[in-house]
Amino acid sequence: MTRVVIADDQALVRTGFRMILTARGIEVVGEAADGAEAVDAVRRLHPDVVLMDIRMPTMDGLEATRRIAATPTQCRVLILTTFDLDQYVYAALAAGASGFLLKDVTPEHLAAAVRLVTTGDALLAPSITRRLVERFATPQPALHRDLSTLTPRELEVLTLMGQGLSNAEIATTLTLSEATVKTHAARIFAKLTLRDRTQAVVLVYETGLITPGDH
Numbered sequence: 001m002t003r004v005v006i007a008d009d010q011a012l013v014r015t016g017f018r019m020i021l022t023a024r025g026i027e028v029v030g031e032a033a034d035g036a037e038a039v040d041a042v043r044r045l046h047p048d049v050v051l052m053d054i055r056m057p058t059m060d061g062l063e064a065t066r067r068i069a070a071t072p073t074q075c076r077v078l079i080l081t082t083f084d085l086d087q088y089v090y091a092a093l094a095a096g097a098s099g100f101l102l103k104d105v106t107p108e109h110l111a112a113a114v115r116l117v118t119t120g121d122a123l124l125a126p127s128i129t130r131r132l133v134e135r136f137a138t139p140q141p142a143l144h145r146d147l148s149t150l151t152p153r154e155l156e157v158l159t160l161m162g163q164g165l166s167n168a169e170i171a172t173t174l175t176l177s178e179a180t181v182k183t184h185a186a187r188i189f190a191k192l193t194l195r196d197r198t199q200a201v202v203l204v205y206e207t208g209l210i211t212p213g214d215h
Helices: 011-023 035-045 061-069 087-095 107-117 126-136 152-162 167-174 178-192 197-206
Strands: 003-007 027-032 049-053 076-081 099-102
Touching (some): 076 107, 087 126, 099 107, 152 178
Parallel strands (some): 076 099
């Protein structure tokens, strides 16, 4: 059973999400009223997913996401927000979040999103992630991840990920099987210590591998 921690400074919001998830067979193992509590809950409870609000007292969701992503845990972070193109959402994705949800998400979409990120997939459609990254990313060519560790084919696959292509579209573009593309993607994630495709899209813009407007 998928295990979830809900981090939001509003008790009614936490209660509502708990009821939705519990009714759909997802176990809520803890709640947090701020980012510091969320980090502590991940350490103690080892959840699969944290639903993380951004604006919270004591420690905000951005710093909490950064701290969680810096640990060896496999816990995924889903950002909860009121705005779908908020610069803070981008910062959270860059810090290691696996995607974001609007707070008016439907119950079915919420449960499906929680289950999806536990598989290691990014929640957002690549094209939506690219739109967000193009708006807020700042190129940082000296980023610590060394792209020279990638083979030429892996670099091609990473570039196409950054352009918003799905595995099937990358396979068609490079005349490969979809299974081969998935293998390349897994190797890219391992070499660059990326958690999922969302981080891959952020990376290609921040390293300057592609720039906003490239297609």
